[in-house]
Each structure stands twice: as structure tokens, then as C-alpha cells.
Amino acid sequence: ELKVEQNPLFLSMQEGKNYTIYCNYSTTSDRLYWYRQDPGKSLESLFVLLSNGAVKQEGRLMASLDTKARLSTLHITAAVHDLSATYFCAAFTSGTYKYIFGTGTRLKVLA
Amino acid sequence: SAVISQKPSRDICQRGTSLTIQCQVDSQVTMMFWYRQQPGQSLTLIATANQGSEATYESGFVIDKFPISRPNLTFSTLTVSNMSPEDSSIYLCSGTGNSGNTIYFGEGSWLTVV
Numbered sequence: 001e002l003k004v005e006q007n008p009l010f011l012s013m014q015e016g017k018n019y020t021i022y023c024n025y026s027t028t029s030d031r032l033y034w035y036r037q038d039p040g041k042s043l044e045s046l047f048v049l050l051s052n053g054a055v056k057q058e059g060r061l062m063a064s065l066d067t068k069a070r071l072s073t074l075h076i077t078a079a080v081h082d083l084s085a086t087y088f089c090a091a092f093t094s095g096t097y098k099y100i101f102g103t104g105t106r107l108k109v110l111a
Numbered sequence: 112s113a114v115i116s117q118k119p120s121r122d123i124c125q126r127g128t129s130l131t132i133q134c135q136v137d138s139q140v141t142m143m144f145w146y147r148q149q150p151g152q153s154l155t156l157i158a159t160a161n162q163g164s165e166a167t168y169e170s171g172f173v174i175d176k177f178p179i180s181r182p183n184l185t186f187s188t189l190t191v192s193n194m195s196p197e198d199s200s201i202y203l204c205s206g207t208g209n210s211g212n213t214i215y216f217g218e219g220s221w222l223t224v225v
Contacts (some may be wrong), residue, residue, distance in 0.1 A: 028145055031212065042203065043154075048211065052173075088153060092211075096126045097142060101154040 002027050004091050006102040014110050016078050020103045023072040023089035031092040032072045033099070036085045043088065046074075052110050077107045113138045115217035117204050123223045132202055132220045138182040140206030140215070145177075148201040148219075148222045156203075160187040194224045 003026040023032070031050055031098055035043040047056045049065035049072060049081050056063050060083065062075045089102040124130050134143070143160040157214045158166040158179055166179035179185040191198050204217040 033214065043216045045213070048212055050178065090154075090214075097159070097211075098156060100156065101146075104153045 002091060002096075002098070002100045003028065003094050004089060004100050004102040006087075006089055006105050008105060010082075010108075012108045013079050014078075015080055018078065019072040019076050021055060021076070021087055021089075021107075023074070023091075023102050025070050025091040025100075026063050027070075027093065027104075029067070029070070030094045031089035032063075033089045033090040033092070034061075034063050034072070034074055035090065037088065037104075038085050046087075056076060059068060076107075081109050081111050083110045112213070113140055113150040113206055113208065113215045115204055115206060115215050117132030117202075117220050119219035121183055122219060123225060124194050126195055126224055128194055129190055130194065130222065131188050131190045132204070134187045134189070134207050134217055136185045136215075141184075141209055141211065142207045143181055143187045144205045144214075145187070146203040146205065148203060150200070154203065157189070184214045191222065194222075196224045197209060198222065199224045218222075 006025050007022050034046040037043050046064040052067040056081045060077045063103050065072045086104050086106045090103050092099050116135045118133045145157040146154040148154045157172045158167050158168040160166050160179050160181040162181045176198050178190045203218045203219045207214050
């Protein structure tokens with residue numbers, strides 16, 4: 001059964017700093033997704049990673065995927081307050097056709 | 112892309128009652144899923160809504176408590192039956208396109224059971 005874990009669960013960081021959120025999954029996964037959720041809102045899609053070594057960047061966020069290590073990372077560069085939100089990764093298994101979500105990382109960027 | 116609409120967006124329900132959430136997609140999607148997100152928690156998959164047949168439920172979720180219908184490729188309903196305060200959650204409908212590379216989410220239905 002596919003399990004997805006993220007760490008850290010909570011992250012408080014100063015503006016301008018860099019940090020990485022880690023997403024580990026337990027079995028082979030075909031795709032890895034990253035989402036952002038603001039309080040009281042639904043999920044906003046950030047990245048879809050489809051193959052080993054995939055790297056995608058948008059603004060201050062960069063996501064990567066290592067399928068051999070069953071690891072994805074979301075790197076935050078020079079954080080700003082507007083990035084404060086909860087970030088989820090989700091892994092997809094074609095065998096069972098399910099999208100399983102990680103535990104989430106609640107990020108707070110302090111001015 | 113697909114836009115997913117859910118109704119109701121928010122409701123306060125009495126203990127012991129049932130509520131049906133509707134999910135409408137503006138284009139055909141291959142797969143539809145229902146998730147639950149309890150306060151401060153991650154998303155938990157309730158079931159896969161199968162067109163024209165019974166939904167496929169995840170461990171811990173049963174049809175009697177969460178009956179699901181999907182009469183066509185663009186519409187699904189989730190009923191939360193005999194509600195208790197533990198059912199207070201956000202219920203999210205989602206769907207995937209033909210390639211399955213993108214999964215779209217509705218805005219969620221925020222249920223509070225009192």
C-alpha cells in the first residue's frame with residue numbers, strides 16, 4: 001500500500017531564507033504532484049513531476065523527483081510572506097489508479 | 112483543463128441527518144474521486160466514483176455511510192449519512208483528464224455537524 005510522508009510537518013522561516021520540504025513515498029509511483037492550500041481554500045496545483053530526474057521551477061519554488069530514492073523535494077528560495085500556506089505532495093500509482101496525499105507541511109514565513 | 116463545481120460549498124448539519132454533495136465537471140473526466148480533509152489534516156481518499164457502477168471504497172469507508180453515484184462522465188454525488196460531529200470535514204471532489212497527468216479539484220464542501 002502506497003504511503004506518502006512529508007517532513008517537516010511545520011516550518012517557520014524568516015523571509016529571505018532558503019529551505020527544502022521533503023516528500024517520501026513507500027512504493028513505486030508514476031507521478032508526483034505538489035499542491036498549495038491556503039486557509040479556507042481548496043488545492044492549487046503547483047507542479048507535476050512525471051519522470052526520474054524531473055525538475056520544475058516556478059518563481060521561488062523548485063520541485064524535483066528522484067524515483068530511485070522515492071523522494072521528491074520542494075525547494076523554497078528567498079522566502080517571502082506570500083508563500084505562507086500548507087504544501088502537500090501526492091503520489092500516483094498506475095496499478096491501483098490512486099492519488100495518495102502526503103501529511104502536509106504548514107509553512108509560515110515571518111517578515 | 113477542467114473546472115469542478117461543488118454544491119453546497121458550506122453547510123451546518125444536525126446530528127443524525129444526511130447530506131448529499133454534488134460535483135459537476137465542465138468537461139468529461141476519466142476518473143473521479145472523493146476525498147475528506149478533516150481540520151488541520153491531509154486529504155484522505157474516500158472512494159473512486161465509477162461511472163454507472165458501484166464506487167470503489169478505501170479501507171475505513173463504507174457504502175452505507177458514504178453512498179456515491181456517478182451517472183455520467185461529468186457528474187457525481189457523495190452522501191454523508193447519519194452524520195455525527197466526527198464527520199465535520201471538507202469534502203473534495205476531484206477528476207482527472209484523459210492522460211491522467213493532471214488532477215483537478217473542486218472548491219470543497221465544508222460541513223459542520225452540530
